[in-house]
Amino acid sequence: MSKLKSRFSAGSRLKFAWLPVVASVAVLGLSEQVFTQAGQRTMWAPRLAGVTPGEIQVLPVQGNVHMLVGAGANITVQTGNDGVLMVDTGTAAMSPKVIAAMRSISGKPLRYIVNTTDRADHTGGNSAIADIGETIPFREANYTAGPQGALDIGRASIISYYTVMHRMSAPTGKAVAAPETGWPDNTYSIAQKRLYFNDEPVVIQHINANSDGNSVVLFRKSDVVSAGDMLDLTGYPIIDLAGGGTIETMVTGLNHLIDIVVPRANAAGGTMVVPGHGRIADHAEVVYYRDMVTIVRDRVQDLIKKGMTLEQVKAARPTRDWDGRYGKDTGDWTTSMFVEAVYQSLKKPA
Amino acid sequence: MHQRRFGVATWKQCLGIVLLVAGVHQPAFAQVDITGLWRPLPRNQDGSGMTGDAAGVPLTPGGQWRAQSWSPEDFDTAEWVCRPHAFDYSLEGPLSQMRVWADVDRPTQKVISYSAHLNQQEQETTIYMDGRPHPPENTLHTWSGFSTGEWDGDVLVVTTTHLKETYIRRSGLMRSDRSVVHTRWRRVGNYLQATSILYDPVNFTESYPRSSMTWIYDPALTESPYPCEEATETAVPRGDVAHFLPGQSPLPGLNPKLADRFGSPPEARLGGPETMYPEYIKKMKTMPRPSGPPAAGVGEGN
Numbered sequence: 001m002s003k004l005k006s007r008f009s010a011g012s013r014l015k016f017a018w019l020p021v022v023a024s025v026a027v028l029g030l031s032e033q034v035f036t037q038a039g040q041r042t043m044w045a046p047r048l049a050g051v052t053p054g055e056i057q058v059l060p061v062q063g064n065v066h067m068l069v070g071a072g073a074n075i076t077v078q079t080g081n082d083g084v085l086m087v088d089t090g091t092a093a094m095s096p097k098v099i100a101a102m103r104s105i106s107g108k109p110l111r112y113i114v115n116t117t118d119r120a121d122h123t124g125g126n127s128a129i130a131d132i133g134e135t136i137p138f139r140e141a142n143y144t145a146g147p148q149g150a151l152d153i154g155r156a157s158i159i160s161y162y163t164v165m166h167r168m169s170a171p172t173g174k175a176v177a178a179p180e181t182g183w184p185d186n187t188y189s190i191a192q193k194r195l196y197f198n199d200e201p202v203v204i205q206h207i208n209a210n211s212d213g214n215s216v217v218l219f220r221k222s223d224v225v226s227a228g229d230m231l232d233l234t235g236y237p238i239i240d241l242a243g244g245g246t247i248e249t250m251v252t253g254l255n256h257l258i259d260i261v262v263p264r265a266n267a268a269g270g271t272m273v274v275p276g277h278g279r280i281a282d283h284a285e286v287v288y289y290r291d292m293v294t295i296v297r298d299r300v301q302d303l304i305k306k307g308m309t310l311e312q313v314k315a316a317r318p319t320r321d322w323d324g325r326y327g328k329d330t331g332d333w334t335t336s337m338f339v340e341a342v343y344q345s346l347k348k349p350a
Numbered sequence: 351m352h353q354r355r356f357g358v359a360t361w362k363q364c365l366g367i368v369l370l371v372a373g374v375h376q377p378a379f380a381q382v383d384i385t386g387l388w389r390p391l392p393r394n395q396d397g398s399g400m401t402g403d404a405a406g407v408p409l410t411p412g413g414q415w416r417a418q419s420w421s422p423e424d425f426d427t428a429e430w431v432c433r434p435h436a437f438d439y440s441l442e443g444p445l446s447q448m449r450v451w452a453d454v455d456r457p458t459q460k461v462i463s464y465s466a467h468l469n470q471q472e473q474e475t476t477i478y479m480d481g482r483p484h485p486p487e488n489t490l491h492t493w494s495g496f497s498t499g500e501w502d503g504d505v506l507v508v509t510t511t512h513l514k515e516t517y518i519r520r521s522g523l524m525r526s527d528r529s530v531v532h533t534r535w536r537r538v539g540n541y542l543q544a545t546s547i548l549y550d551p552v553n554f555t556e557s558y559p560r561s562s563m564t565w566i567y568d569p570a571l572t573e574s575p576y577p578c579e580e581a582t583e584t585a586v587p588r589g590d591v592a593h594f595l596p597g598q599s600p601l602p603g604l605n606p607k608l609a610d611r612f613g614s615p616p617e618a619r620l621g622g623p624e625t626m627y628p629e630y631i632k633k634m635k636t637m638p639r640p641s642g643p644p645a646a647g648v649g650e651g652n
Contacts, residue, residue, distance in 0.1 A: 045530045045549065046498070046509055048487035059488055069488050255589045258429060266434040266471055266578055268493055279488040284514055285527075287429040294591040295419065302595050318596075321416035324552040325526055 056094070056101040061280055062272045063222025064198055066105050071098050072121030076226035076274045078219055079106035080198025084133075086156075087114045087217050087226040087274070089125030098125055099132055109134045112197065114204055115160040115184060116215045116228025116276070118167040118177070118243070126182030130156045159193065160184035161206045163213035167243060205260075209253025210237050212244025218260060226274045230257055231289055233278025236319070236326045236338035239345065246345035247297045254290040261286055292322050300342045310343050382504045382537045384464065385452050388565035390445040391541075398610040401521045402603025404621025405614060409523065413553035414620055418599050420522020423585070423592030431581035434471035436516040437494040438531045441544055442560045443520070446470035447571050455480075464499065464506075472576040477508050484511050491527050506535040518548065518558070521601065523621070526552035540567040555623045609640035616640060 051057045051070040059067045061076075068075040071090025075098060078085040084106050090098050102110065110133030115123050133156025142149030165187045168178040188204070195202040200221030207214050209230045217226040229238055230253050239245045257273075263283035264270040273281040299318035308316065319327065319335055327335040397403050404417055424430060440446050446468045453463045464477045475494040484496055495513035499506050510531040518525050529550040536543045545561040548554065586592055594600070602608045606616035615637035624630050 046484045046511060048484055048511060050487050057486060057488065059486065067488070251589075263432070263580065265432070266473070266493070266576070267430070267432040267580075268434070269490075272490070280490045282490060283429070284433065285491075287427075288515055291591045291593075295593050298591075298593070299595060321412045321419070324410065324412050325528070 054097070056097045058101050058104060059280065061222075061274060062224050063219065064200065065219055065222045065224040065226075065272075065274070067274050067280060068098060068101050070094070072124065073119070073229070073276050074274055074278075076217065076224070077102055077105055078198055078200075078202070078222065078224075079108065080200075081108070082198045083108040083111040083136075085112040085114070085195075085197055085202065086110060086129065088116055088122040088228065088276075089113055089129045091121055092124035092128065095125040095128035099129060102129075110156045111135060112195070113156050113158045114215060114217050114226075115158065115164050116217070116226065116230075117211055118160075118164040118213060119229065119238075119240075120178070122228065122276070123164075123168065123178060123182060126158055126184075127179050130158055130182070132156075157186045158182075158184040159186045159188070159204060159215075161213045161215050162187040162189040163211075163244065164215075167213065207253045207256050208244065208249045210245040210250050211240040212249075214253060216257060216260070223262075223270065224272045224274065225257070225261055227257055227276065227286075229276035230254060231273060231275035231278075231281060231286055233275050233281060233285060233289070234326075235277070235328055235333060236322075236335060237293060238333045239338065239341035241341055241344055247293070247300075247342045248345060251290070251294050251297060254286065254293060258283070258286050258290060292326070296322075296339075297342060297346070300339065301346050304343065304346055310340060310347075313343050314339050381461070381501045381506070384506060384535055384537050384542060385450045387568055387571035388448045388450065388542050389568040389571055390447060391564045391566055392445065393562040393564060397519060398603075398612055398614065398619075400603045400608075400610040400619070402599065402601030402605075403521070403610060403614075403619045404519075404523055404603070405618045405625045407518070407523055407621040408555045408558055408623035408626055409621040410553055410555050413524065414622065415596070416524055416553065417522040417621070418601075418604060419593045419596065420599075420601075421592040421594055422521075424522075425520075426584045426586045427590070427592060428581045428584045428586065428588055431584060432578035433516075434473050434493050434578075436513065437466075437468065437473045437475045438510065438513070438533070438546055438548070439516060439518060440468045440470050440473050441533070441546060441563050442518075444470045447568075447573060448565060449571075449573055467573065469573045470576070471578070475510075477506075484509075495531070497533075502534075504536065508533040508535065521603070524553055525550045528552055541565065542567070556626075558626075607640055607642060609642055613639055 055070055057069040059069065061067050064078050064080050066077045068077060071094035073088050073090060075090050076087035084102060086102065113126060113130055135153045135157050137151050137153045141151040165184045168183050170176040191206055193204040200219055203218040203220060205216050205218065207216055207230065214228060214230055216228065216230065237250050239247060239250055261271040261273055261283045267284055269282055271283065273286060275281055296319055300313055303313045303316055303318065314336060319339060323335055397405060404414065409417065435443055448466055448468050450464060450466045452461050453465065455462050461479045463479055465474065467474045473494055475497055477497045477499040479499050482498065484498065489512065491512045491514045493514055493516065495510040497508050497510040499508045510533065513527060513529050513531065515524060515527040517523060525548055529548055531546055531548050533544055533546040542565040544563040545559065548558040603619045615634050617637055618625050618634055
């Protein structure tokens with residue numbers, strides 16, 4: 001006790017005279033934290049979560065619809081009590097990850113796959129992914145009746161416009177572009193095919209755009225359109241001249257897409273659009289993209305009228321105001337290839 | 351004994367100082383109430399107001415091309431009739447009254463977010479104050495974008511991503527959908543000031559600050575609805591995209607014979623990073639100037 005007392009003797013109190021001052025400073029410091037409510041400093045510019053290479057990102061779109069990113073082309077997944085409907089399947093290599101991502105949304109059976117185009121980044125997963133699905137039989141299988149009584153219900157049905165099937169397959173004796181197990185088995189050849197699935201109308205429309213086989217899928221209750229490569233927010237449109245696409249069909253196709261995408265008040269929201277590549281979009285993105293494609297067409301047309309050759313047109317850089325946004329110098333589809341496709345579309349044979 | 355009395359006195363004095371200083375200290379470092387109704391004050395116009403004038407804007411060559419192909423009929427395109435002024439443009443462009451309110455978490459009484467509604471075309475933004483991250487890059491972009499805020503002293507610093515492409519002047523000067531906007535809000539008495547800095551890696555060579563936006567507190571202010579029904583038919587045939595081919599724009603700002611109200615050299619009106627800085631004034635004095643008077647209608651706004 002005496003020792004304790006001696007610790008707080010008059011002399012030692014002088015040593016601790018700074019304590020109130022320290023306490024005051026500490027309280028002031030705390031008061032700042034309390035009143036500013038400042039959290040962690042925002043990183044400038046903030047890092048936005050992209051897709052980790054080799055992984056799939058699952059993003060809700062609207063209603064019953066999700067978008068899977070990271071498997072090549074974007075994949076649209078509609079889910080409900082009837083099962084799962086998938087628009088495009090990504091690359092073959094990513095199929096296991098795509099299946100796992102789909103399962104994270106719904107455990108129901110995969111019933112339908114719709115291919116919006118024949119390109120491998122949209123259809124490469126057909127074979128492996130269709131295999132885990134099952135169709136709903138219209139009758140019980142009767143194996144005692146021989147082959148006619150059997151039903152192949154152990155796969156999801158793959159829907160596409162008929163020309164997609166033609167491009168993925170080949171005449172007998174010719175090399176095929178895709179394995180037979182990935183070919184569409186449910187094609188259509190008229191303006192549209194309709195389903196009623198997961199309590200909403202699903203309208204599959206044929207629109208001739210960057211090829212002659214484009215389909216867009218309208219989920220009418222969710223109010224989502226899966227547009228495939230008609231809308232590529234990561235680059236200039238891939239115009240497949242050999243596959244029946246031209247710059248004119250691209251412009252016409254985008255105008256059709258604008259007609260079925262309805263914005264809410266003040267040109268925002270409303271119908272959501274899943275593009276073939278890039279972020280979730282709405283009416284405005286489709287209109288901006290249409291504007292860009294149309295203006296480039298008009299410029300190239302004007303240069304052709306002036307008698308310019310392809311090389312001269314490329315040198316004139318008719319896309320220069322969008323190159324910073326959509327242009328690419330390397331990869332499968334460069335700015336140069338786009339300009340050439342526009343030129344070839346418009347150049348009348350001599 | 352003397353020492354003991356001195357100790358108690360010191361503690362009491364320090365407590366008093368803490369209370370006194372904390373009271374003074376708080377406004378300097380704490381959040382400030384920015385909620386309420388705000389009436390915009392007239393201010394200097396951004397640019398000369400001559401259509402096609404891009405002086406002072408750090409456009410890239412691509413951004414200049416884009417501006418020079420723009421046609422006023424763009425606003426008559428059916429799909430763009432209801433396109434609103436984006437929130438960041440509305441701060442600088444039209445004089446628009448604004449209502450700001452806070453969403454407060456009841457148990458903790460902390461501000462979760464501020465929201466602001468602009469009368470002009472009913473643009474609305476929410477500024478999240480709770481430290482949440484910005485959404486993934488592949489989510490939807492909007493006219494207002496996604497904003498987070500934090501207090502830097504008595505300045506609310508807002509970072510906005512996920513913006514749609516839009517104009518920064520209504521004559522073809524565009525910022526891209528990759529833009530990020532930094533806005534600094536500061537309340538000074540009954541005045542509210544905003545400074546916004548646009549960063550656009552596509553159309554701008556460098557950051558573009560805008561700093562003249564000021565509002566005055568006006569609790570009697572009212573706001574009106576702004577319904578906009580999508581246009582079905584306009585003067586521009588559906589499917590047409592209005593634009594001028596390169597070198598064919600008739601806009602007065604691009605016509606070297608026409609003067610703006612400052613008599614600026616036509617070259618300056620093309621914009622570019624150099625035109626942002628005071629040093630450019632010296633260079634402008636060496637450039638040929640239009641000999642004619644200002645064109646009719648110049649200075650009509652941006």
